[in-house]
Each structure stands twice: as C-alpha cells, then as structure tokens.
Amino acid sequence: MIYDMEFETLPREALEAIQLRRLQATLDRVYATVPFYRNRFKEAGIMPGDIKSLKDLKLIPFTTKQDLRDNYPFGMFAVPMDNVVRIHASSGTTGQATVVGYTARDINTWAELMARALVAGGASRGDIIHNAYGYGLFTGGLGVHYGAEKLGASVIPVSGGNTKRQIVLMKDFKPTILTSTPSYALHLAEAAEEMGISFHDLNFKFGIFGAEPWSENMRLEIERKLHLTAVDIYGLSEVIGPGVSIECHEAKNGLHIFEDHFIPEIIDPATEEVLPYGQTGELVFTSITKEAFPVIRYRTRDVTSLHPEPCKCGRTMIRMKKVSGRTDDMLIIRGVNVFPSQIESVLMEINEIEPYYQLVLDREGNLDTLTVLVEVGERLFSDEVKRLQELERKIAKNIKEYLGVSADVKLVEPKAIARSEGKAVRVVDKRKI
Amino acid sequence: MKVEQISVFLENKAGRLAEVSSILAEAGVNIRALSLADTSDFGVLRLIVNDNKKAEESLKSHGFTVGKTDVVAVEVEDKPGGLHKILDLLYKKGINVEYMYAFVQPSGNNAVMIFRFDHLDEAVKILEENGVTVINGSKVYTL
Ligand SMILES: [Zn+2]
Numbered sequence: 001m002i003y004d005m006e007f008e009t010l011p012r013e014a015l016e017a018i019q020l021r022r023l024q025a026t027l028d029r030v031y032a033t034v035p036f037y038r039n040r041f042k043e044a045g046i047m048p049g050d051i052k053s054l055k056d057l058k059l060i061p062f063t064t065k066q067d068l069r070d071n072y073p074f075g076m077f078a079v080p081m082d083n084v085v086r087i088h089a090s091s092g093t094t095g096q097a098t099v100v101g102y103t104a105r106d107i108n109t110w111a112e113l114m115a116r117a118l119v120a121g122g123a124s125r126g127d128i129i130h131n132a133y134g135y136g137l138f139t140g141g142l143g144v145h146y147g148a149e150k151l152g153a154s155v156i157p158v159s160g161g162n163t164k165r166q167i168v169l170m171k172d173f174k175p176t177i178l179t180s181t182p183s184y185a186l187h188l189a190e191a192a193e194e195m196g197i198s199f200h201d202l203n204f205k206f207g208i209f210g211a212e213p214w215s216e217n218m219r220l221e222i223e224r225k226l227h228l229t230a231v232d233i234y235g236l237s238e239v240i241g242p243g244v245s246i247e248c249h250e251a252k253n254g255l256h257i258f259e260d261h262f263i264p265e266i267i268d269p270a271t272e273e274v275l276p277y278g279q280t281g282e283l284v285f286t287s288i289t290k291e292a293f294p295v296i297r298y299r300t301r302d303v304t305s306l307h308p309e310p311c312k313c314g315r316t317m318i319r320m321k322k323v324s325g326r327t328d329d330m331l332i333i334r335g336v337n338v339f340p341s342q343i344e345s346v347l348m349e350i351n352e353i354e355p356y357y358q359l360v361l362d363r364e365g366n367l368d369t370l371t372v373l374v375e376v377g378e379r380l381f382s383d384e385v386k387r388l389q390e391l392e393r394k395i396a397k398n399i400k401e402y403l404g405v406s407a408d409v410k411l412v413e414p415k416a417i418a419r420s421e422g423k424a425v426r427v428v429d430k431r432k433i
Numbered sequence: 434m435k436v437e438q439i440s441v442f443l444e445n446k447a448g449r450l451a452e453v454s455s456i457l458a459e460a461g462v463n464i465r466a467l468s469l470a471d472t473s474d475f476g477v478l479r480l481i482v483n484d485n486k487k488a489e490e491s492l493k494s495h496g497f498t499v500g501k502t503d504v505v506a507v508e509v510e511d512k513p514g515g516l517h518k519i520l521d522l523l524y525k526k527g528i529n530v531e532y533m534y535a536f537v538q539p540s541g542n543n544a545v546m547i548f549r550f551d552h553l554d555e556a557v558k559i560l561e562e563n564g565v566t567v568i569n570g571s572k573v574y575t576l
Binding site: 376377378381382383384385388389410411412413414415416 | 438440442443444470471472474475476477479496497498499500502531532549
C-alpha cells in the first residue's frame with residue numbers, strides 16, 4: 001500500500017521539477033529572513049537567484065550542527081515566533097542542545113510524511129499502533145502520534161518506560177503495530193518473557209523502529225523474538241524528525257527518502273565533494289517545504305549511500321542504505337576514506353554474523369599500514385590450517401576490492417580484542433602524525 | 434568407526450599450549466594424542482582425549498574456541514613400509530589425507546595413527562576392504 005500515490009510514485013522528471021521550484025523558493029525565503037544564511041551566501045559570493053538547476057545546489061555552503069548551536073535557541077528560525085506552534089530540542093549530551101521549530105503547516109507536513117512512513121512500514125487505517133517512542137522534547141513520540149492520527153489508525157500514546165504496564169496493555173488492547181527504538185523492542189521482548197507472555201500470542205504484525213542505528217542481525221533477533229516484520233525508519237529533528245525516510249516492508253532493502261520534501265546528497269566528509277550514487281559518504285539534507293526551520297545542505301554526520309534503482313513496492317523515491325556509522329568514525333588510510341562499518345559489512349558478508357574485529361593503524365616509513373584483527377569464534381573456526389589461511393586471504397581480498405585499501409588480516413583468539421562496556425574497541429591508531 | 438577429535442584455536446604466543454594442557458589436567462581430562470599445526474600467526478591444536486564433553490566445556494569456559502571433527506584411528510603395522518602401504522592404497526583410490534598424526538599408545542603390536550580425510554566414510558570402507566584395522570571410538574578413548 002502507498003499512502004500518497006501521486007507524490008510517492010512521481011516520475012523522476014516531474015519530481016525534479018517540483019524539487020527545483022521548492023528549493024528556489026526556500027533559498028529566497030532563508031536569504032530574506034535568516035541572517036545566518038544571508039551571511040553565509042554572501043561570504044560564498046552567491047545569491048539565491050544563481051541556483052538555476054538542482055546541480056547548482058553544490059554551490060551553496062553547508063550547514064553544520066555547530067552552526068545550529070551557535071544560533072541557539074531561535075536564531076535559525078525563518079518565521080516570527082507568532083507563527084511557531086511547536087518547539088522540539090535534541091538532548092544535547094555533548095554541548096548545547098539544538099532547538100527546532102514548526103509552523104502549523106510544518107506540523108501538517110510532518111504528519112503527512114509520518115502517515116506515508118507508517119503505511120510503507122505495513123500500517124493501515126484499521127491498525128492499532130502501540131507507540132513506545134518517548135513523548136516530549138524528543139521528536140519520536142509526537143512524530144509517530146500525529147502520523148498515526150493523520151492515517152486514521154488508533155494510536156496508544158504509551159511513550160517510553162513502565163515496561164510491565166506496556167506488556168499488560170499489549171495483551172489487553174491487542175495492538176498490531178509497534179513503534180519504538182529497536183533496543184526498547186528487545187527490552188519489551190525480555191520483559192514479556194519474564195512475565196510469561198509470548199509475543200506469539202500477541203497481535204503484532206509490523207514494527208517500525210528507529211532513532212538509533214541497528215544492524216541486520218538485530219533485525220533478525222527482533223523479528224524472531226517479537227514475531228513481527230521489522231522495518232527501519234530514519235529521521236532527525238534538525239531535518240523534521242522521524243519520517244525523513246523509511247524502509248518499505250515489501251523490500252526491507254534501503255529507506256525511501258521523501259524527496260519531494262528533502263533533497264539528499266552524499267558527500268566525501270573530508271573533501272566535501274558530492275559523490276555519485278552508490279558511493280558511501282556523509283548524508284546531507286536540504287529541506288524544501290519547511291517554514292519555521294528550513295535547513296540548507298545540513299551535514300547529518302550519518303554514513304550511508306544512495307540508490308536510485310526502482311523498488312518492487314512501486315515508490316519512485318530514492319533509497320538510502322541503513323545508516324552504518326558516523327563520520328566522526330572515519331579513518332583516512334593512505335588517502336582513502338574508510339569507515340569501520342564498511343569493514344564490518346565485508347566481515348558480515350563472509351561470516352553472516354557480526355564478528356569482533358579491530359582495525360590497527362600504524363605507519364611504516366611514510367606508509368600507513370592497516371591490520372585487521374578478527375576473533376575466531378566457532379563459526380569461523382576450522383581444524384584445517386589451510387582453511388583458516390584461506391579465510392584470512394579472502395577477508396583481505398574483499399577489503400581491497402570494496403574499500404580500495406590493502407589490509408593485513410590476522411586471526412586472533414576470542415576475547416583477544418579489548419572491550420569497552422562490552423563492545424569491542426574498533427580502532428587503534430598508532431600513527432604519529 | 435569414527436573417532437571424535439577436539440580442535441582448539443591458538444594464537445602463536447608463548448605459553449598457550451601449556452595453558453590448554455593445564456586446563457585439561459585440572460578438569461581431569463586425559464590427552465591420548467595431540468598434534469599442533471601452526472603458521473607464523475596462529476595454530477590449530479588437535480586432541481584425542483578420554484572425555485570430550487569435559488574437555489570441551491572446560492576449554493570453552495576459559496574462552497577458547499573449540500571445534501569437533503570426526504577422524505579415523507587406524508592400526509599401522511610397526512615395521513618399515515607399514516604407513517606407506519596405507520597411504521599408497523588411499524592415494525590410488527583418490528582419497529585425500531588432510532592431515533595425520535601418531536597416537537602415543539600402541540594397540541597390541543601395532544602403532545596407531547589418526548587420519549583426517551575429506552571423504553571419511555569412503556576412506557573407512559576402502560581401508561577395511563583391504564584388511565586395515567580401523568579402531569572404533571570407544572576403544573580409542575581408553576587405549
Ligand atoms: Zn520500496
């Protein structure tokens with residue numbers, strides 16, 4: 001099912017025409033109303049009128065999280081406070097919180113996008129949605145809530161916490177859709193088991209999980225334990241909140257970005273150059289319909305890639321891969337950008353489970369060296385030395401092929417890699433620069 | 434006819450082998466045969482013991498990766514050419530020996546060798562048809 005048949009299946013050409021018109025209007029407006037953007041454009045020597053095609057977007061300077069912090073709290077708002085009907089804020093665990101605002105029309109746009117997202121994730125009017133995202137300054141709870149009401153489904157605004165009570169409600173109200181963070185979903189499964197309640201006896205069909213990165217492995221675990229189809233939803237408050245992109249339950253292979261509202265780009269985080277489709281880099285968004293808090297080329301620091309191939313669900317909106325990491329984790333090895341998550345994908349492809357691994361960077365003479373330590377668990381182990389050597393060679397070959405860097409692969413014993421709070425320490429950089 | 438062998442992944446670090454033998458001794462497990470195959474980085478220790486379950490549990494609880502493989506224990510005449518006869522026979526029938534090692538204890542007058550084949554059942558059949566004694570598991574563990 002598709003919620004907005006007209007827009008979600010737009011042919012590329014028509015979509016791009018809408019994008020350009022909306023982009024130009026947004027640029028005109030931020031130039032006129034937000035001093036920050038006006039100054040940035042001037043510094044770069046460009047005017048909104050210089051943007052004559054979507055390709056020209058790359059002429060515009062980026063906006064970073066630091067820019068938002070510098071304009072705390074309302075400096076980036078593009079409308080007078082009279083027109084702002086809602087304020088959300090990120091938690092700001094590292095430094096100042098970032099504050100975002102919405103006009104009545106923005107709230108309606110967001111609800112529409114969330115309705116689209118819920119339907120893509122398997123929901124319909126007749127469903128009962130158990131919404132365990134937190135309600136409050138965080139955008140998760142209210143985002144899903146408004147979308148569910150827009151769709152016409154029945155929403156249970158249970159929010160986070162009080163897990164035992166949630167399980168009782170699940171038993172009594174028989175919700176069919178679960179929305180929460182993936183880690184809370186697993187927590188619910190554990191709590192239900194302790195209470196002697198099986199998810200097999202509940203009525204869930206689909207779960208829509210997001211607000212934190214999660215692996216394919218975690219998806220399998222959730223689907224098995226909660227007895228539902230799990231899809232990934234992506235969003236960030238700076239862009240609008242949840243509902244920026246969503247996996248369709250038909251393909252569960254990449255998240256459709258609602259491109260009639262947000263223009264995505266992938267850039268090389270080091271050179272800031274725009275990368276072609278399929279290449280991995282930092283996700284950048286420009287909002288083209290938001291009124292109160294438009295963002296222009298906002299650097300999300302999330303690592304993914306864009307894929308324009310048609311999807312079996314019928315949506316024409318481009319897909320982004322599940323977010324695999326943060327740009328903060330990026331390593332530059334012999335001039336090549338490497339994300340630890342890419343090496344993880346290579347290992348997972350061979351092993352089918354997430355292995356414990358560590359990247360050790362060093363320098364011999366003037367040359368960077370990369371050693372990949374991989375713990376040998378039961379699935380990798382063989383009593384034949386030649387098979388283990390083949391495994392080392394295969395990992396090195398795949399890393400070279402997919403990432404373009406040579407690596408020395410070393411198999412190590414379980415627990416040989418240092419753990420910090422249960423997680424393997426992914427990178428040890430011994431280079432002295 | 435099959436004998437269960439335990440294998441352990443070891444990094445090439447001083448003292449790892451001694452650690453395995455001390456863990457097994459502490460668990461009261463008797464090592465009947467062993468071989469270590471190694472590279473510059475790591476090694477695979479293969480063991481025939483008198484109590485597989487105990488050996489596996491104690492090693493796993495110390496964080497070792499443990500694998501189990503079926504191998505074959507074969508009596509080899511304790512005279513020149515005894516081993517050659519067997520290898521030649523297998524070679525001619527196209528059976529690959531992945532590796533082999535000797536058992537400490539003889540069986541009667543004959544030496545005992547442990548063989549790891551790519552096609553175990555076929556190998557056992559050929560050996561038996563040609564009058565080679567294949568020792569069964571329960572006997573091997575207590576030799
Ligand atoms: Zn799709």
